[in-house]
Amino acid sequence: MQKSYKNNIINDELEINSNKCRNILSEAKRCLNCATKPCSLKCPLDIDIPSFISAIKEQKFFDAYNRICEKSPFPAICSKICPQNKQCESGCVRKNKGSSVQISKLESFVASIYDNLGVKENNKPTKIISAKIKKVAVIGSGPAGLSCAYYLKKYGHAVSIFEKLAKVGGMLNYGIPESRLSKDILKNEIKKIQKMGVSIYTNVNVGSDVYLYDLIKIKGFDAIFLSLGTWKARRLDIYGEDSRNVVNFVDFLISYHKGKSVLDKKSINNIAVVGGGSVAIDVARLALTLKNVKNVYLIYRRSINEMLASENEITVAKSEGVKFQMLTNVKKIVTNSVGTISKILCSKNELTNKLDSSKRFSFKEIIKSDFEINVDAVITCVGSAASEFPVQDPYFKMIYDKNGKIQTNEKSQCTNVPEIFFGGDMILGPSTAAAAMAHGKKVAENINNYLNTT
Ligand SMILES: Cc1cc2nc3c(=O)[nH]c(=O)nc-3n(C[C@H](O)[C@H](O)[C@H](O)COP(=O)(O)OP(=O)(O)OC[C@H]3O[C@@H](n4cnc5c(N)ncnc54)[C@H](O)[C@@H]3O)c2cc1C
Numbered sequence: 084m085q086k087s088y089k090n091n092i093i094n095d096e097l098e099i100n101s102n103k104c105r106n107i108l109s110e111a112k113r114c115l116n117c118a119t120k121p122c123s124l125k126c127p128l129d130i131d132i133p134s135f136i137s138a139i140k141e142q143k144f145f146d147a148y149n150r151i152c153e154k155s156p157f158p159a160i161c162s163k164i165c166p167q168n169k170q171c172e173s174g175c176v177r178k179n180k181g182s183s184v185q186i187s188k189l190e191s192f193v194a195s196i197y198d199n200l201g202v203k204e205n206n207k208p209t210k211i212i213s214a215k216i217k218k219v220a221v222i223g224s225g226p227a228g229l230s231c232a233y234y235l236k237k238y239g240h241a242v243s244i245f246e247k248l249a250k251v252g253g254m255l256n257y258g259i260p261e262s263r264l265s266k267d268i269l270k271n272e273i274k275k276i277q278k279m280g281v282s283i284y285t286n287v288n289v290g291s292d293v294y295l296y297d298l299i300k301i302k303g304f305d306a307i308f309l310s311l312g313t314w315k316a317r318r319l320d321i322y323g324e325d326s327r328n329v330v331n332f333v334d335f336l337i338s339y340h341k342g343k344s345v346l347d348k349k350s351i352n353n354i355a356v357v358g359g360g361s362v363a364i365d366v367a368r369l370a371l372t373l374k375n376v377k378n379v380y381l382i383y384r385r386s387i388n389e390m391l392a393s394e395n396e397i398t399v400a401k402s403e404g405v406k407f408q409m410l411t412n413v414k415k416i417v418t419n420s421v422g423t424i425s426k427i428l429c430s431k432n433e434l435t436n437k438l439d440s441s442k443r444f445s446f447k448e449i450i451k452s453d454f455e456i457n458v459d460a461v462i463t464c465v466g467s468a469a470s471e472f473p474v475q476d477p478y479f480k481m482i483y484d485k486n487g488k489i490q491t492n493e494k495s496q497c498t499n500v501p502e503i504f505f506g507g508d509m510i511l512g513p514s515t516a517a518a519a520m521a522h523g524k525k526v527a528e529n530i531n532n533y534l535n536t537t
């Protein structure tokens with residue numbers, strides 16, 4: 084019979100497989116509790132990693148959870164999707180002689196204990212109460228918005244989130260595939276902030292369904308945080324890009340997660356996904372799951388070593404059948420007389436020995452290396468940016484630069500309208516969930532300071 088592991092911190096409802104628990108404790112014991120915290124220095128949220136691991140060593144799991152929550156609002160999400168090999172685990176000194184401490188595994192373990200048992204009164208994250216209690220609207224429910232709402236609520240303010248789409252979570256919901264972040268984990272984390280008292284309204288497009296002015300002057304909000312993400316996909320700017328069945332990754336992902344398809348499913352057997360980052364890998368893997376699809380080609384202009392996706396992501400995509408077509412440039416999308424895609428015209432590239440501004444080897448086209456790949460659809464994944472002039476308001480005239488980027492104070496992220504702040508990827512550029520959360524948290528602090536001075 085399997086033994087259950089219990090201690091005075093975890094109540095009797097919880098049964099943890101003893102083997103799993105032993106593995107976690109032995110992994111925690113590998114941590115050297117380094118005084119300089121090299122792991123924490125690499126964490127965008129600045130989690131006190133040795134401190135939460137010490138609590139695990141003492142089997143104080145809720146304590147460990149609360150230590151993470153001092154800096155990070157959603158441990159269950161971060162433990163699943165943070166690129167730890169580039170963040171905390173890359174800083175771990177254990178890596179120098181073997182392998183780094185598996186910080187994500189430890190974080191995931193304490194987060195799952197917390198989520199299994201729900202919020203216990205005495206284990207709720209510590210409340211920080213602001214001197215003045217005010218009303219704040221958060222626009223956009225991605226990780227930046229959710230994190231800002233979480234910390235504003237901890238300051239004691241009344242917080243409402245307004246989201247344009249039907250589902251909450253931004254790219255956590257519409258971008259990251261279920262295979263990497265389960266919808267249940269996301270739902271649990273969202274429930275957590277709702278339990279704290281944050282109200283969430285979906286299908287509200289701020290700037291068109293409701294103006295910022297209305298929120299402040301009619302609904303009585305004292306401040307607004309906008310975190311609208313980077314949902315404007317970049318183009319390849321090649322011939323044929325506006326043909327049917329050429330879509331960008333944002334439209335593809337949104338339709339995929341709505342259970343629809345922007346592609347004409349019946350006739351599609353071969354898909355080219357163009358790009359070299361994690362998003363391109365996710366999209367290629369999802370494209371493979373579409374009905375009738377036989378081949379998915381991942382086409383990237385540099386070599387596999389320059390790909391921004393991690394080694395693990397590449398290995399998984401390959402094992403699932405994604406065909407990697409490296410050092411390849413897509414020059415033209417070729418359609419037939421009725422506008423249906425038949426092939427793409429490509430050429431081969433070679434790497435030079437010079438590093439470019441991204442510190443990767445630059446490439447150049449090999450002359451007379453043109454070749455064709457037969458495909459029925461193309462999905463472009465070559466980056467994204469914030470929409471130009473993202474929110475229009477007839478009363479508040481916010482300042483944009485000539486490219487339509489909102490102008491904010493670098494330190495506070497406040498605009499020329501003192502009650503209005505911006506943050507997340509739309510300010511940082513496409514980043515990571517943890518970086519967006521860290522930004523949301525920082526702006527929550529600035530909003531709280533502002534509210535305490537008005
Ligand atoms: C396919 C894919 C995979 C990724 N994988 C990872 C990963 O593994 N790990 C990782 O750390 N990061 C990953 N990322 C990046 C991460 O998801 C983003 O960095 C993060 O979501 C940005 O957070 P945000 O809150 O700034 O914006 P978003 O998550 O983009 O959220 C913005 C929200 O604002 C809403 N909105 C926009 N305009 C309005 C309006 N006018 N009114 C109301 N609401 C509005 C949008 O609907 C959206 O919900 C991935 C991204 C993609 C696309």
Ligand code: SF4
Nearest residue numbers: 114115117122175176
């Ligand atoms: S660097 Fe590694 S060993 Fe040192 S405290 Fe961080 S997790 Fe522990």
